[in-house]
Structure formats: C-alpha cells, structure tokens
Amino acid sequence: MATKAIESNYQKRALPWATIGKIALLLFFILFLAVPTYNILLQMIANPQLLLRQLIIGLTNGAYIALIALGYTLVYGIVELINFAHGDVYMLGAFFSLSLVGLFHLNEDTPMGVRIPLILLILFLTMFATAMLNAFIERFAYRRLRNAPKLAPLISALGVSFVLQNVGLLWGYLRLPAFNGVMGTNAVAPKSFPGLLPNTNVLAPLQDVFGKGFTLRLSVRDLVVIIVSVVLLIALYLFVQRTKIGKAMRATAQDRDAAALMGIDVNRTISLAFLLGGALAGAAGFLVGMYNGTVVYTNGFTAGLRSFTAAVLGGIGNIMGAMLGGLLIGLISALSDQYISAKWTNAVVFGLLVLILVFRPTGLLGDDVQQKA
Amino acid sequence: MNLRTRAAVTGGIFGLLIALVSGGNVGYLAGIIAGTIAGILGTSEPAPKTPREGMQLGVLAGLVAGVLAAIGVALRTWIDVSTAVVGASAATLPMLLAGTLLLAGACGAAFGWVRGMPHPWDRNGLYIGIVALAIAFPFIDQALKLQFLNAIIPVLIFVLMALGLNIVVGYAGLLDLGYAAFFAIGAYTTGMLSSPHFGVNLPFWIVIWIAAAVAAIFGIILGSPTLPLRGDYLAIVTLGFGEIVPISVNNLDHFSLSILGQQIIPDIDLTGGPKGINPINRPSFFGYNFQAAEPIPWYFLILAILGISIFFILRLRNSRLGRSWAAMREDELAASAMGIDLVHTKLLAFAMGATFSGFAGAFYGAFISAIFPDAFRFDVSVMLLCMVILGGMGNINGVILGGLIIQFADRLFLPKFSELVQHLLQNSGNDVLKEIDFASNFRMMLFGLTLVIMMLVRPEGLIPSERRRRELHDDSPDLPQKQTSLYDTEAA
Numbered sequence: 007m008a009t010k011a012i013e014s015n016y017q018k019r020a021l022p023w024a025t026i027g028k029i030a031l032l033l034f035f036i037l038f039l040a041v042p043t044y045n046i047l048l049q050m051i052a053n054p055q056l057l058l059r060q061l062i063i064g065l066t067n068g069a070y071i072a073l074i075a076l077g078y079t080l081v082y083g084i085v086e087l088i089n090f091a092h093g094d095v096y097m098l099g100a101f102f103s104l105s106l107v108g109l110f111h112l113n114e115d116t117p118m119g120v121r122i123p124l125i126l127l128i129l130f131l132t133m134f135a136t137a138m139l140n141a142f143i144e145r146f147a148y149r150r151l152r153n154a155p156k157l158a159p160l161i162s163a164l165g166v167s168f169v170l171q172n173v174g175l176l177w178g179y180l181r182l183p184a185f186n187g188v189m190g191t192n193a194v195a196p197k198s199f200p201g202l203l204p205n206t207n208v209l210a211p212l213q214d215v216f217g218k219g220f221t222l223r224l225s226v227r228d229l230v231v232i233i234v235s236v237v238l239l240i241a242l243y244l245f246v247q248r249t250k251i252g253k254a255m256r257a258t259a260q261d262r263d264a265a266a267l268m269g270i271d272v273n274r275t276i277s278l279a280f281l282l283g284g285a286l287a288g289a290a291g292f293l294v295g296m297y298n299g300t301v302v303y304t305n306g307f308t309a310g311l312r313s314f315t316a317a318v319l320g321g322i323g324n325i326m327g328a329m330l331g332g333l334l335i336g337l338i339s340a341l342s343d344q345y346i347s348a349k350w351t352n353a354v355v356f357g358l359l360v361l362i363l364v365f366r367p368t369g370l371l372g373d374d375v376q377q378k379a
Numbered sequence: 380m381n382l383r384t385r386a387a388v389t390g391g392i393f394g395l396l397i398a399l400v401s402g403g404n405v406g407y408l409a410g411i412i413a414g415t416i417a418g419i420l421g422t423s424e425p426a427p428k429t430p431r432e433g434m435q436l437g438v439l440a441g442l443v444a445g446v447l448a449a450i451g452v453a454l455r456t457w458i459d460v461s462t463a464v465v466g467a468s469a470a471t472l473p474m475l476l477a478g479t480l481l482l483a484g485a486c487g488a489a490f491g492w493v494r495g496m497p498h499p500w501d502r503n504g505l506y507i508g509i510v511a512l513a514i515a516f517p518f519i520d521q522a523l524k525l526q527f528l529n530a531i532i533p534v535l536i537f538v539l540m541a542l543g544l545n546i547v548v549g550y551a552g553l554l555d556l557g558y559a560a561f562f563a564i565g566a567y568t569t570g571m572l573s574s575p576h577f578g579v580n581l582p583f584w585i586v587i588w589i590a591a592a593v594a595a596i597f598g599i600i601l602g603s604p605t606l607p608l609r610g611d612y613l614a615i616v617t618l619g620f621g622e623i624v625p626i627s628v629n630n631l632d633h634f635s636l637s638i639l640g641q642q643i644i645p646d647i648d649l650t651g652g653p654k655g656i657n658p659i660n661r662p663s664f665f666g667y668n669f670q671a672a673e674p675i676p677w678y679f680l681i682l683a684i685l686g687i688s689i690f691f692i693l694r695l696r697n698s699r700l701g702r703s704w705a706a707m708r709e710d711e712l713a714a715s716a717m718g719i720d721l722v723h724t725k726l727l728a729f730a731m732g733a734t735f736s737g738f739a740g741a742f743y744g745a746f747i748s749a750i751f752p753d754a755f756r757f758d759v760s761v762m763l764l765c766m767v768i769l770g771g772m773g774n775i776n777g778v779i780l781g782g783l784i785i786q787f788a789d790r791l792f793l794p795k796f797s798e799l800v801q802h803l804l805q806n807s808g809n810d811v812l813k814e815i816d817f818a819s820n821f822r823m824m825l826f827g828l829t830l831v832i833m834m835l836v837r838p839e840g841l842i843p844s845e846r847r848r849r850e851l852h853d854d855s856p857d858l859p860q861k862q863t864s865l866y867d868t869e870a871a
Binding site: 024026027028030031086088147150151154156157158159160161162164165166167168169170171172173307311314318347349350352353356357359360363364367 | 554600603604605606607608611612614615616618619620622623626627629630757761764768823824826827828829830831832834835838
C-alpha cells in the first residue's frame with residue numbers, strides 16, 4: 007500500500023510538468039497542424055476517388071504492417087522485450103524470397119499454372135527460414151539475458167538489428183549464377199523484384215458502368231496481399247485462441263512463473279512466439295517484395311518502426327490490437343504520402359507514436375499495460 | 380598466463396594491429412600505445428610497492444608489448460615491399476623497429492614508475508601522464524608526419540557527447556535512443572546564429588553557450604511529456620524524437636504558415652534542408668582566427684572543452700543532484716520515499732545531458748564549418764550508446780575509453796584496415812572479393828556485434844563502476860537472486 011501511495015505521489019508531482027508537456031504538444035498541433043489538416047480535409051472531399059485509391063493503398067500497407075506488428079506484439083506480450091531486430095528479419099525475408107525467385111527462374115512470363123504453386127512454395131520456405139532465424143536470434147542473443155535487467159536484452163536487440171542489416175547488405179554481394187541475376191549489379195542499390203502478381207485492375211468492368219470519370223483501381227496485386235495477410239492473421243488468431251499451445255502462450259504471457267508451475271515449458275513457448283513472429287515477418291517480406299517491386303537492405307528499420315508504432319497504437323501485447331494498429335498506420339501513412347508529403351510521413355508516424363505513448367500508453371485496445379512498461 | 384603477461388600481450392596486440400594496418404611512422408605511435416597500455420595494465424593488480432619495482436615491471440611489460448608491436452611493423456613492411464607499394468622500403472626498418480621497441484619500453488617504464496608511487500599519486504600521476512600524452516600528441520603527430528590530428532578532433536567531439544549521454548543513461552538510468560537530436564539542435568543553433576545564413580554573426584564564444592542552453596531547453600521540452608513513462612516506452616519516445624528532429628531539419632527549408640488565407644509566416648528557409656547550412660563562421664581567439672588548415676588550435680580547443688566538461692561532470696556526479704540520480708536509477712520508489720523530487724531530478728538529467736551535446740554540436744558546426752541533416756541520424760545515437768556501454772555505464776574513465784576505442788576504430792583503424800584488405804584483395808585476383816567495400820559496410824556490423832557480445836559477456840563494460848558491476852552479475856553472492864530490473868521498479 008505504501009508503495010502505491012508513493013507511486014501516486016510521484017504521479018501527482020509529475021502531473022503538472024507532464025500536463026505542460028501535453029499542452030505544449032496540443033498547442034503545437036493546433037498552431038502548426040490544424041490548418042494543414044483543414045486543407046487536407048478540403049482536398050479529400052474535392053476528389054473522393056483519389057481518397058478511395060489512397061485508402062486501398064493504405065489497406066494493403068496496413069495488412070503487411072499488421073503482419074510485422076504481430077511479431078512485436080507476440081514477443082512483447084511474453085518476454086516484454088522490444089525486439090528491434092524484427093524489422094530486419096522482415097527485410098531478410100524479402101532477400102531470401104528474392105533469391106528463391108531467382109533460383110526457380112520465376113519472372114513475369116512464367117505461366118500461371120507453374121507460377122502459383124511456386125509462389126506458394128516460396129512463401130512457405132521464406133516463412134520457415136525467417137521463423138528459424140528469429141528463433142535462433144532468441145536462442146543466441148536474448149535467452150541468456152532473460153533474467154538480466156531489462157536494458158540488456160533491449161541493447162542486445164539493437165545490436166542484432168545492426169548485424170542483420172549488414173547481413174542484408176552482404177546478401178547484395180551474393181551474385182551467385184544460380185540466382186539468375188536477381189541481385190542486380192550494385193550491392194547497395196535497391197534490388198528489383200520481378201512483378202509476379204499481375205497488375206490488372208479488378209474494377210475495370212465498373213469503368214464501363216460509370217464511364218470515363220471512374221478511375222478507381224484495385225489491382226490483383228492489392229487483393230493478393232490483403233487476402234494472404236488476412237488469412238495468416240486469422241490463422242494466427244485461431245491458433246493462439248483455440249489450440250492448447252496457444253493457451254500455453256497466453257498463460258506464459260500472463261505469468262511466466264505460474265505457467266512454469268502448471269507444467270508449461272516456458273522456454274519452448276517463448277521460442278514458439280519468436281517462430282510465429284518470424285514466420286509472419288517472412289511472409290510480409292515476400293508479399294511486400296512482390297507488391298512494391300523493390301527490396302532494400304535499409305527497409306527493415308523503417309518498416310520495423312512503423313510496425314512497432316502499430317503494435318503500440320493497438321495496445322502492445324494484444325493481438326487484435328496489433329491488427330487494428332497495423333491497419334490504422336497503413337491508412338495514415340498512405341494518406342500522409344498523398345496529402346502532406348512522402349518526406350514528412352515518417353515524422354508523422356513517429357509523432358503519432360509519441361502522442362499515443364504520452365496520452366494513452368495502453369494503446370487503443372490494451373488495458374493494463376502501464377504496469378508492464 | 381598470469382595477469383601481468385596477459386596485460387603485456389593485450390597492449391602488444393593493440394600495438395601489433397595498429398602497426399599492421401597503418402605502416403610507416405605509425406609504428407612509433409603503436410609502440411607508445413602498446414607500452415602505455417602494457418605499463419598501466421601490467422602494474423594494476425597487485426600494484427607495485429615502490430616506484431622502482433613498478434618501473435621494472437613496466438619495462439618488462441612494455442618490452443613484451445613492444446616486441447609484438449615490432450612484429451606488426453615488420454609484417455607491414457614485408458607486405459608493402461612484397462606487393463611493391465610505391466615508396467615502401469626496407470631500409471628504414473631497423474630504425475623503425477628499434478624506435479618502436481624503445482618507445483614501448485620507455486612508456487611502460489614511465490607508467491610503471493608512476494603506479495608504484497604512494498597512494499594519491501599512483502592515481503593522480505596516471506592522470507597527469509595521460510593528460511601529458513594528450514597535450515604532447517599534436518607535436519608527436521607533427522614530428523612523425525602522421526596527419527592524424529584532423530581525424531582525432533571529431534573523435535574527441537564524440538567522446539564529449541558520450542560523456543553527456545552517460546549522464547542520462549549511466550547516472551540517471553533513463554535510456555535515451557535519440558540523443559543525436561540534441562547534437563543536431565546544438566549544431567543548427569550555431570549554424571543559424573553564427574553564419575551568413577541569416578546574416579547573424581555572433582562570436583563563437585557566445586554561441587556555444589546559447590547552443591548548450593537551447594539544447595538543454597529542448598531536453599526539458601522533450602523530457603517533460605515522457606515523465607510518466609518508464610523503461611522501454613521512454614526509449615521508444617526518445618527514439619521517436621530522435622527521428623523527428625533530423626526529418627524536420629531536412630524538410631524545413633520551406634517553412635511557411637498561413638491561417639485562413641492569411642499568411643502569418645512567409646516562406647523562409649530555416650535549416651537549408653538537405654543542403655544544410657554552409658559555411659559557418661569559425662571562432663577567433665584574441666585576434667587569432669581558427670583555420671581549417673591548422674588543426675592544432677582546434678585540438679587544444681576541444682581538449683579544453685572536454686577538460687572543463689569532465690570537471691563539471693565529476694562535480695555534478697558528486698553533488699546532491701548526482702546522488703539523487705544514482706538513487707533514482709537504483710530504485711525510483713525508494714528514492715522518492717527518501718524525499719527526492721523525481722520530476723526535477725529527471726528533467727535536470729535530460730537538460731544536463733543535452734547541454735554537453737549542445738557544446739559538442741556548437742564545436743562541430745564551427746569545426747566542420749557546415750552542417751547537414753545526415754550527420755545526426757539514428758546510427759549516431761546508437762554509436763554513442765555503444766561507447767557508453769562498451770566503456771562502462773556510469774564511469775567517466777570507462778566512457779572516455781569506450782569512446783576513444785570505438786571512434787578510433789571507426790575513423791582510423793577500420794579505414795586503414797580496409798585499405799590493407801582491399802590492397803591484398805586487389806593482389807588476390809578474385810573478382811567477387813575485389814568489389815566488397817570494407818570500410819563503409821562493416822562499420823555498423825561491428826557496432827552491432829559489439830553491442831550483442833558486450834551484453835552477453837560483459838554487460839558492465841570494460842571499466843565498470845563498482846556498483847554497476849554488482850548489479851549486472853545476478854549470481855554475485857551479496858545480492859538476492861531475483862532482481863528487479865535496472866530501469867524500473869515493479870509496483871507490486
């Protein structure tokens with residue numbers, strides 16, 4: 007009880023300062039952002055089709071951000087570690103799948119009958135590889151630090167992130183003949199990913215109905231990314247909610263010691279969380295590679311931070327929250343790209359992250375996370 | 380292998396690597412470094428009882444290290460001669476070898492002698508010796524024509540920043556992942572107030588204080604909303620700020636504000652955008668104008684700033700505020716119960732940490748005479764964190780050592796090393812190997828590995844503060860097994 011009293015005393019003392027900080031942030035918002043926001047709203051109303059197109063892009067981005075965000079949330083939910091290396095696992099997933107694409111001679115001209123099974127195979131192999139990678143990272147860099155002060159694994163994760171980023175860079179030098187030239191000629195430059203998903207417009211028939219003014223596009227590419235992501239998200243959700251192993255994961259997340267007493271193998275459960283997160287990140291890497299058509303070794307950092315923001319926005323540790331957060335971040339960054347400027351998008355996302363953490367650290371769907379943080 | 384042998388070999392390996400990658404007159408420097416390290420480490424524990432005994436031990440250790448360094452010199456000469464590098468010759472080798480050995484022995488002897496002195500002087504003498512080396516360095520550099528001075532000034536700037544970060548992370552226990560932002564703020568303040576950019580030309584000696592003050596104010600502004608946050612969340616918010624600041628300075632070349640069609644602020648160029656602010660005025664000192672071509676005054680200026688900062692930081696650490704930081708870091712709840720005002724203590728930690736970064740930023744701006752948003756990215760923050768952790772969080776000597784090691788590795792050792800490897804690869808005749816650009820690519824990987832390995836093997840750093848060392852080793856007998864984490868106390 008005494009601790010509670012002291013705690014609340016600190017909160018009370020921190021309150022005026024924190025309030026000043028919050029008011030300053032709000033004033034900043036009103037002064038500098040309210041007018042642009044108003045202008046943006048006007049633009050949105052003026053051209054609803056453009057808005058819809060951006061929403062579709064946002065939805066697609068949101069789908070893969072949610073996939074990555076789940077990795078953060080699963081891991082944080084169980085070991086309370088921000089796995090900074092996760093974004094780079096996603097990036098390596100993209101590189102791995104690109105190498106496989108080269109290995110299997112896949113390109114735009116491969117007939118559909120061959121292409122679809124191969125794409126599924128690559129998806130599976132990539133997910134497997136990144137899952138193993140993520141579990142290996144946990145085994146090598148985090149497990150020994152599990153009972154160390156929290157800072158230690160966090161810094162270790164930062165270190166792993168830098169190592170993986172450079173592995174991605176070195177991968178660019180891997181111009182094996184077997185890869186059929188997918189790595190390009192410059193190791194550092196973005197690699198171009200063959201457009202395996204057709205860019206045909208699904209909404210083309212509607213154009214005949216509404217006439218020339220109808221320019222809205224929804225390509226097969228968008229659809230595939232959204233569908234695969236949603237299937238994976240649902241599968242994960244069912245796995246965690248319905249199976250016995252999923253139950254063990256939730257129990258471990260709630261109280262590791264009690265779970266161990268109930269006969270749950272905690273080490274294995276934690277490894278499983280890393281495996282699942284890694285698999286989803288790998289899938290995201292492959293999907294984004296096909297969707298965007300490029301892979302860069304620096305992708306991991308930005309994508310990781312965006313996804314982490316998504317996880318925090320939804321309420322870290324909460325699976326549904328990560329999905330919702332991913333979707334919102336995808337939409338926000340697509341809108342920011344269009345209506346503000348692509349060069350400000352990262353600042354918008356990070357600003358949002360700061361705002362969420364300051365005003366509602368529990369996220370949208372989280373409840374009692376503040377104790378954990 | 381006993382401790383003294385290990386110390387001598389450690390120093391020797393440093394010397395060998397330095398001599399091997401650089402070649403030429405650097406061999407002498409390698410001898411000095413090897414002898415110094417061997418002399419200090421070889422006489423550390425148990426400490427020699429008299430200066431004479433210390434000197435004997437030091438000479439031995441220094442000579443062992445010197446032999447290793449000389450092997451490096453010889454190897455390098457052999458490589459140069461065998462691959463026919465222009466200007467390489469074996470003629471100067473005997474002199475080089477003798478000099479390396481002699482300098483190593485002399486440095487070992489000197490430091491060993493100092494270590495054998497009666498109590499306060501074994502320690503003070505060591506510091507005096509190191510300061511003397513630091514002061515003599517430019518002249519050694521000139522005498523040997525090494526031209527390292529221009530590379531060393533940025534090293535010292537980074538050491539200064541690492542000391543500032545150490546206040547926030549090491550003393551107050553607040554993990555700050557966006558520390559480079561304050562560096563940027565200090566540098567841009569200098570750029571705006573002391574350059575033709577806005578036509579404001581304040582003298583450097585005033586601007587450096589303004590830059591520090593502005594950085595401190597930003598430290599408080601960015602710190603205040605994070606007060607209720609702890610641990611991971613604090614790290615993430617600081618990371619967010621650390622990303623927003625460079626994006627902002629990169630994009631604020633067109634800044635305008637209009638409300639309801641009324642233009643409040645016309646389109647102004649605040650930061651120069653990606654082009655940065657160029658040029659920035661250089662300082663002048665009683666009629667002497669600092670020049671880019673003359674590094675020695677810059678070196679002594681940054682040395683002076685560094686010295687004053689170390690003095691301030693030491694005083695801060697031992698002050699009431701510094702002890703409050705330590706208490707807060709150990710246990711916020713208990714500290715609060717003891718009457719420490721956590722709000723003030725935290726905000727002051729952010730502000731003081733940012734101040735030193737502001738100094739560093741101001742000096743950097745004036746020294747480079749230009750600033751670009753690229754210089755303040757996340758890598759810089761991580762590199763600084765890496766220095767603090769490698770050396771030993773919360774320990775000034777450790778942080779300085781960590782900073783020197785990482786920065787030297789980054790700016791001198793790795794480029795030279797990559798030159799050597801590149802050179803060998805060119806001669807190897809393999810096409811794939813030829814292309815790999817070692818210097819720029821392996822830097823960050825090395826940092827990453829440093830972070831991971833340090834955390835796994837020696838989380839307390841090279842020279843840990845005593846308290847930190849006990850905290851981080853869970854199995855030490857004088858602590859209970861289950862330990863609450865460093866950066867937060869879990870409310871039951």
